Amino acid sequence: xxxxxxxxxxxxxxxxxxxxxxxxxxxxxxxxxxxxxxxxxxxxxxxxxxxxxxxxxxxxxxxxxxxxxxxxxxxxxxxxxxxxxxxxxxxxxxxxxxxxxxxxxxxxxxxxxxxxxxxxxxxxxxxxxxxxxxxxxxxxxxxxxxxxxxxxxxxxxxxxxxxxxxxxxxxxxxxxxxxxxxxxxxxxxxxxxxxxxxxxxxxxxxxxxxxxxxxxxxxxxxxxxxxxxxxxxxxxxxxxxxxxxxxxxxxxxxxxxxxxxxxxxxxxxxxxxxxxxxxxxxxxxxxxxxxxxxxxxxxxxxxxxxxxxxxxxxxxxxxxxxxxxxxxxxxxxxxxxxxxxxxxxxxxxxxxxxxxxxxxxxxxxxxxxxxxxxxxxxxxxxxxxxxxxxxxxxxxxxxxxxxxxxxxxxxxxxxxxxxxxxxxxxxxxxxxxxxxxxxxxxxxxxxxxxxxxxxxxxxxxxxxxxxxxxxxxxxxxxxxxxxxxxxxxxxxxxxxxxxxxxxxxxxxxxxxxxxxxxxxxxxxxxxxxxxxxxxxxxxxxxxxxxxxxxxxxxxxxxxxxxxxxxxxxxxxxxxxxxxxxxxxxxxxxxxxxxxxxxxxxxxxxxxxxxxxxxxxxxxxxxxxxxxxxxxxxxxxxxxxxxxxxxxxxxxxxxxxxxxxxxxxxxxxxxxxxxxxxxxxxxxxxxxxxxxxxxxxxxxxxxxxxxxxxxxxxxxxxxxxxxxxxxxxxxxxxxxxxxxxxxxxxxxxxxxxxxxxxxxxxxxxxxxxxxxxxxxxxxxxxxxxxxxxxxxxxxxxxxxxxxxxxxxxxxxxxxxxxxxxxxxxxxxxxxxxxxxxxxxxxxxxxxxxxxxxxxxxxxxxxxxxxxxxxxxxxxxxxxxxxxxxxxxxxxxxxxxxxxxxxx
Ligand SMILES: Nc1ncnc2c1ncn2[C@@H]1O[C@H](COP(=O)(O)OP(=O)(O)OP(=O)(O)O)[C@@H](O)[C@H]1O
Numbered sequence: 001x002x003x004x005x006x007x008x009x010x011x012x013x014x015x016x017x018x019x020x021x022x023x024x025x026x027x028x029x030x031x032x033x034x035x036x037x038x039x040x041x042x043x044x045x046x047x048x049x050x051x052x053x054x055x056x057x058x059x060x061x062x063x064x065x066x067x068x069x070x071x072x073x074x075x076x077x078x079x080x081x082x083x084x085x086x087x088x089x090x091x092x093x094x095x096x097x098x099x100x101x102x103x104x105x106x107x108x109x110x111x112x113x114x115x116x117x118x119x120x121x122x123x124x125x126x127x128x129x130x131x132x133x134x135x136x137x138x139x140x141x142x143x144x145x146x147x148x149x150x151x152x153x154x155x156x157x158x159x160x161x162x163x164x165x166x167x168x169x170x171x172x173x174x175x176x177x178x179x180x181x182x183x184x185x186x187x188x189x190x191x192x193x194x195x196x197x198x199x200x201x202x203x204x205x206x207x208x209x210x211x212x213x214x215x216x217x218x219x220x221x222x223x224x225x226x227x228x229x230x231x232x233x234x235x236x237x238x239x240x241x242x243x244x245x246x247x248x249x250x251x252x253x254x255x256x257x258x259x260x261x262x263x264x265x266x267x268x269x270x271x272x273x274x275x276x277x278x279x280x281x282x283x284x285x286x287x288x289x290x291x292x293x294x295x296x297x298x299x300x301x302x303x304x305x306x307x308x309x310x311x312x313x314x315x316x317x318x319x320x321x322x323x324x325x326x327x328x329x330x331x332x333x334x335x336x337x338x339x340x341x342x343x344x345x346x347x348x349x350x351x352x353x354x355x356x357x358x359x360x361x362x363x364x365x366x367x368x369x370x371x372x373x374x375x376x377x378x379x380x381x382x383x384x385x386x387x388x389x390x391x392x393x394x395x396x397x398x399x400x401x402x403x404x405x406x407x408x409x410x411x412x413x414x415x416x417x418x419x420x421x422x423x424x425x426x427x428x429x430x431x432x433x434x435x436x437x438x439x440x441x442x443x444x445x446x447x448x449x450x451x452x453x454x455x456x457x458x459x460x461x462x463x464x465x466x467x468x469x470x471x472x473x474x475x476x477x478x479x480x481x482x483x484x485x486x487x488x489x490x491x492x493x494x495x496x497x498x499x500x501x502x503x504x505x506x507x508x509x510x511x512x513x514x515x516x517x518x519x520x521x522x523x524x525x526x527x528x529x530x531x532x533x534x535x536x537x538x539x540x541x542x543x544x545x546x547x548x549x550x551x552x553x554x555x556x557x558x559x560x561x562x563x564x565x566x567x568x569x570x571x572x573x574x575x576x577x578x579x580x581x582x583x584x585x586x587x588x589x590x591x592x593x594x595x596x597x598x599x600x601x602x603x604x605x606x607x608x609x610x611x612x613x614x615x616x617x618x619x620x621x622x623x624x625x626x627x628x629x630x631x632x633x634x635x636x637x638x639x640x641x642x643x644x645x646x647x648x649x650x651x652x653x654x655x656x657x658x659x660x661x662x663x664x665x666x667x668x669x670x671x672x673x674x675x676x677x678x679x680x681x682x683x684x685x686x687x688x689x690x691x692x693x694x695x696x697x698x699x700x701x702x703x704x705x706x707x708x709x710x711x712x713x714x715x716x717x718x719x720x721x722x723x724x725x726x727x728x729x730x731x732x733x734x735x736x737x738x739x740x741x742x743x744x745x746x747x748x749x750x751x752x753x754x755x756x757x758x759x760x761x762x763x764x765x766x767x768x769x770x771x772x773x774x775x776x777x778x779x780x781x782x783x784x785x786x787x788x789x790x791x792x793x794x795x796x797x798x799x800x801x802x803x804x805x806x807x808x809x810x811x812x813x814x815x816x817x818x819x820x821x822x823x824x825x826x827x828x829x830x831x832x833x834x835x836x837x838x839x840x841x842x843x844x845x846x847x848x849x850x851x852x853x854x855x856x857x858x859x860x861x862x863x864x865x866x867x868x869x870x871x872x873x874x875x876x877x878x879x880x881x882x883x884x885x886x887x888x889x890x891x892x893x894x895x896x897x898x899x900x901x902x
Contacts, residue, residue, distance in 0.1 A: 010108045012098040014136035019094050019111060027349060028271050028298060029368040031264040034088040038095055044231045045092075046085040046263060049220045061089045064219040065202060066102060069153075073216040075191065078204040080221025082369055083264025086204040089221070090157050093202065097153075106200070107144075107151035110134060114162040115355050117187070123180045126195060146177045149196035156187075159205035160329075161355060166213045168192045188213075223261030226251065232263070236270040237277070246273045249283045252525070254290070256491030259371060268294065287404065288411020288465045291375040296420045298350050308343070310383060310425045315341040316351060317380020317387065320373045323366070324401045330355070330366035371404060378408035379421070381436070382428040391432075391439040406458075409436050411465035441475065448480035456482065457489070460496035463503075472503035483509035487541065488516060494525040501529035506559055511537040520546025527551075531558030539591075540567040548574045552581030561586055566593035566620070572600040582608035582616075589618040593649075597621070599630030606633055610640040617644045617673070622651035628659035635659070638666035638674060646673050652681040657688030667695035667703060676705040680736070684708060686717035693720040697727035705734035709765060713737065715746025725753035725761055736765030738794065747775040757787045764790060767825065768797035773804045780807030786816035796825030796852070802834040809837040813844030820848055826855035832862045839869045842876060850878045858884040867897045 020039060026032040037043050045060035059067070061078065068076040080086050094111045096102045103109070110130055120129070127142045145152055159166075164184035171185040173194040181189070189195035191203070191214060203214060224232060230247055237243035250260070250269055259265050272293055276283055284290040299309050318339035319331055336345070348354055348365060351372075356363035367373040377398065381388050388394040391409060398405055412418045413436050418428055440462060447455035463472050476482060489497065489512070501507050510526075510533035512518065518541055523530075530536055531554040543551065548570070555563065555578075570578070575597055582590075582605075601624075609616055626634070631653065637643045666672055689708065695701045721737075724730050742750075747769060753759050779795070782788045798804070805827055811817050824830065830853065842848060858866075863886065870876055881902040886894070894902045 009141065011136060011138075012100065015098040015109065016095065018134065018136055019091055019098070025349065027368075028268055028294060029351065029372060030349075030353060031083060031267045031368075034091045037088055038092050042235050043088065043092055044224070044228050044235070044263075046080075046089065046261075047222045047225055047228065049222050058222065058225075061085065061219060061221050062092065062096075065089070065093060068217045068219055069103065069200060069202070071217065074193070074199070075201045075203065075214055075216030077211065077214050077216060077218045078202060078221060079207060079211070079218055080204075080223065081262065082206060083262040084221040084223040085263040086206075086221055087157050088263070090155050090202065090204050094155055103153065105151075106153040107148070108141075109153045109155060110137075111155045112157070114156060114158045114160075117183055118161070118163050118355070120183045123182050124186070125178050125180050126186055126190070127177060128180070129183065129186060146196070148198075150198035150200075152196065152199040154190065154199060154201045156201065156203045159203055159210055160208040162210070166191060166210055168213065224263055224266055225261060226255065229255070229260065229266055232266050233270060236267075237274065242277045246270065246277055246283075249273070252495075253283075253285055254287065256495065257287070259369070262369075265369070265371075272297070286411055286417075286465050286467060287371075288375075288408050288417055289467075291371070291408065292411075292417060292421055294372075295375070295379070296424060299424055301350065302344075302347050306424065306426050311340060312344045312347075313376070313425060314380055314384055315339045315344065316376045317383070319365075320367070320376040320380065321387070321398075323373055324377060324398050327401055330364040333361055333363050333365075336365055374402050374404045375408050377402070378405055378412055381409060382412055382418070382432050383425065385429050385432055388432075391436040392443075395439075407461055407465045410440065410462040411467075413437060413440075414466045414468050414471070417465075417467060444475050445477070445480075448476070448482065451481065451484055453484060453486060456484070456486070457493045457496065460500050461492065464496040464499045467499075469503040472500055476500065476504060482507065483511055485511045485513040485537075487512050487514040489522065489526075491522060491525065494522050498525055498529040501532050506532035506534070508534050509537065510535070512541055513537050513539050515541040518543045518547040520544050520550065523547035523550035523554075527554040530554035531560065533560055535562040535564075536560055537564045538568055539564050541565075543568060543570065543574065545574055545577065548577045549580075552578050555581035555585040555587060557584055559586060562589040562591075563587055564591040565595055566591045568595055570595040570597070572596075572598055575601045576604050579604035579608050582614075583611040584613050586615055588615050590616055591620040592624065593620050594623040597624040597626060599625075599627055599633070602626055602630040602633040606637040609634075609637040609643045609645060612642050614642055615644055618647040618649075619645060620649040621653055622649050622678075623653070625654050626650075627654045628656055631655050631659045632662045635662045635666040638672040639669045641671050643671065644673055647676040648674060649678045650682065651678055653679075655679060655682035655684070657685045657691065660684070660688040660691035664691045664695040667692075667701045668698040670700040672700075673702060675702055676734075677703060678707040679711065680707045680709045682711055684711035684713065686713055686720075689713060689717035690720045693724040696721075696724035696730050696732055699729040701729070702731060704731055705763075706732060707734075707736040707765075709736045709738035709740065709767075711740060713740035713742065715741070715743045715749070718742060718746035718749040722749040722753040725750070725759050726756045728758055730760070733760055733789075734763040735761060736763075736794075737769060738765040738767035740769055742766070742769040742771070744770075744772040744775055747771050748778055751775070751778045751782050754782045754788050754790065755785055759787075760789055762789050763792040765794045766798070767794045767823070769795075771795060771798035771800065771804075773800055776800050776804035776807045780811040783808070783811035783817045783820070784814040789818065790820065791818055792821040792823070794823035794825070794852075796823055796827055796855075798827070801827065801829065802831055802837075805830060805834055806837050809834070809841035812841040812848050815846065817845065818847060820845075821850045821852075822848065823852040824856070825852050827853075830856035830858060832859055835862045835865055839865050842869050842873060845875075847875070849875055850880075851876070852880045853884070854880050855883045858886070860885075860887055860890045863890040863893055867893055867900065870897050870899050 020035045024033060026036065045062045047058040048061040048064035049058060065076055065078060078086055094109055097106065097109050112133055130137060131139060166188050168188050171188050173189040173192060174181050174185060175194045177195065191201060233247040234243045237246055254260055254269065272290065273283055284293050304312065319336065322328060322331060322335065345358065352365045353368050354363060354365055381394055395406055413433050422428060444459040447459050463475060486497065510530055523546065527550045530551060575595065608614060667674060696703060725732065747766065754761060783790065805824060808822065812820065858881065870879055877899060879900050881900055886902065894900055
């Protein structure tokens with residue numbers, strides 16, 4: 001027992017008895033009684049937010065209120081949505097005080113509910129009000145309250161239930177504690193400091209317009225996040241494995257919805273789950289199923305006939321429609337009668353929240369939650385055709401006041417989902433079901449043809465609620481654009497998308513481009529969809545470590561053929577985790593451009609590339625600092641018979657000539673399948689090329705394409721390259737040497753090779769290689785030689801102008817020249833003077849198909865001739881004239897020829 005006190009202090013035992021006196025009943029939708037929660041030690045403090053919500057270190061509501069009370073503020077407002085635990089938290093506050101545990105600086109604590117205060121319609125003084133609501137408080141102690149208001153804490157619950165205004169401007173505020181005024185005036189006087197000026201107040205409310213009349217500090221109730229839900233479920237279920245099962249299920253099917261933070265919702269869910277887990281029943285998979293189960297349970301409790309049950313549901317549906325359309329929070333008794341609820345009034349508490357005595361005419365009713373209101377709305381659509389003309393109109397009518405209406409409609413439209421309700425209420429109206437399905441089909445078809453991702457997601461949510469594989473296949477037709485980027489999916493979106501992919505048995509693309517934070521939870525939900533996707537795009541996304549490990553397990557034995565992680569800045573540690581999944585997967589293409597990988601990642605990569613199931617044939621590693629040592633490790637994989645790598649992209653990987661010997665040896669090993677290597681932007685030097693050339697002439701080397709542009713090469717490497725190209729074993733058909741200072745001598749050496757009948761080079765890049773007039777002359781002669789195999793030549797950005805290019809025009813016109821794609825970008829600078837040669841060449845050439853003339857100095861004067869020649873030629877497919885010196889006057893003319901881009 002707690003020590004009873006002297007006559008002039010507050011009897012805390014009496015306060016405890018008063019507050020813990022059982023009030024009301026616990027109901028499935030309304031929640032457990034706060035006093036029972038507190039008495040039975042089931043109280044888990046909800047979390048509160050102050051300012052910005054950062055999940056770590058959030059205070060509990062109890063802490064936040066106590067902290068606020070120690071400050072200067074005399075009023076602390078506790079704000080939270082329906083069922084977030086405000087009433088329970090306030091009662092706990094009073095209980096803790098009465099037990100001597102907290103807030104002992106207050107001598108007197110008075111707890112009021114605005115709901116009860118509504119009933120006092122007479123005029124009275126503060127002393128009378130206290131006395132009326134707290135009978136146990138000795139009248140003799142009242143003067144002390146008045147004398148020392150700083151010792152008094154008033155706790156007011158449920159401001160949103162109050163019928164009167166607290167606007168100080170509406171009343172003549174009173175300051176005399178003995179003055180009798182109306183209760184709203186008393187309350188306004190207290191809260192605005194004219195009465196008992198030094199007293200402290202805690203006021204709890206749902207968000208309401210009245211808030212603007214309250215000064216002081218605010219505590220925002222967030223409710224239960226994951227870890228509080230964990231504790232809650234564990235205290236609800238005594239059996240730990242059952243608790244765990246229930247919790248996992250709740251988190252996976254519902255945990256991502258905002259309303260799961262509501263302790264009241266958690267109570268409802270646990271109350272539904274408990275009997276099902278005890279009896280080994282199936283837990284609801286979706287929100288619609290949960291509400292079907294709830295309603296079935298509630299109706300069964302009433303043992304009504306089928307007709308009466310249907311009438312009851314229709315009455316609730318009318319009430320829902322009334323509340324939704326007029327944004328009414330509650331309905332009077334008279335209104336309830338008009339909805340046809342009169343026969344069910346005594347059962348009102350089963351479904352609704354009631355304020356006031358049932359017998360009283362002032363009694364009002366409201367839904368415990370917005371969710372239930374929307375569910376009843378959806379259900380009544382299918383039961384009574386006369387209420388709504390069609391799904392589209394109904395959704396339009398309620399679009400501003402509902403969030404889940406279409407989801408519930410979708411859930412209820414499927415026979416398996418609605419069956420338990422049909423067994424109780426009789427059949428749903430088939431015209432209404434048909435109407436909804438038609439609306440769903442046409443609206444989703446439209447949504448899925450478009451690029452609005454939110455509309456796509458909504459469609460997936462509706463499909464998820466319906467839980468029908470055949471419906472998914474009917475709605476996701478081949479023309480649906482389901483490969484558009486689904487970056488930044490919410491957890492709900494992940495669940496819905498995962499469901500859709502599972503029903504389809506897989507998808508071509510899972511495009512999560514630019515997901516700013518792929519969390520572990522998201523990846524866990526998406527893992528099955530990932531493993532069924534042929535291509536996963538996570539370009540420019542951020543992946544948490546946990547997410548990477550789910551991705552790895554999804555790849556492991558999954559169907560994914562291509563994975564793009566470029567620009568994800570993955571780093572070595574996460575990459576190591578990923579590699580666990582790469583050892584046994586179907587991946588053929590892996591893009592890792594700019595992933596912050598270093599030498600450390602190469603070993604893991606080697607083990608993935610050499611696993612006996614490896615199918616990886618394309619690896620993009622550009623812009624990673626793997627360096628020579630890393631690359632040498634990677635070369636180790638090329639010696640393995642299991643390594644299937646054919647294309648390797650190593651642009652800007654900090655490679656030098658130091659690793660080229662090892663690479664060359666790997667290419668000659670006989671095991672290497674490499675056909676294409678891009679090594680641009682690595683400081684290779686001529687000696688690196690010399691080492692590579694050994695491999696190029698080796699009979700076992702299979703390299704067909706090599707990009708060495710921007711590798712700081714000079715003419716000195718050309719003799720080695722030329723030798724390699726002339727070798728009978730060389731299989732190189734593409735070579736890019738652009739942006740290297742090859743110069744005249746080097747280039748002429750290459751020309752020698754090109755002239756040799758055995759040289760199979762078809763594509764050569766010599767853009768910006770310091771080429772001179774004699775080189776162009778030689779190139780022209782080589783092209784005409786009849787032996788040269790070149791089909792693509794890029795020689796832009798070499799300062800030879802019209803004079804140099806003349807040799808190429810001649811060559812093009814020559815009958816021995818092969819079909820050529822000639823790239824003369826920025827030929828410093830081609831002018832109209834070359835026009836005649838150019839046109840003659842194009843006309844004469846039997847093979848030229850494409851001509852790149854970007855960034856030159858051609859002017860308007862050349863346009864008529866160019867257009868003419870393109871129009872006349874049946875062969876020419878494309879001429880690119882972008883960035884020349886044309887004025888707008890000739891745009892119309894250029895426009896006429898579709899083969900010209902400008
Ligand atoms: N801290 C808690 N620990 C355990 N259960 C709780 C807690 N808070 C609330 N609950 C459960 O949630 C139900 C609703 O809580 P409460 O009535 O306190 O919410 P509220 O925010 O006051 O709601 P409303 O805005 O509708 O008045 C309770 O009946 C109880 O079952």
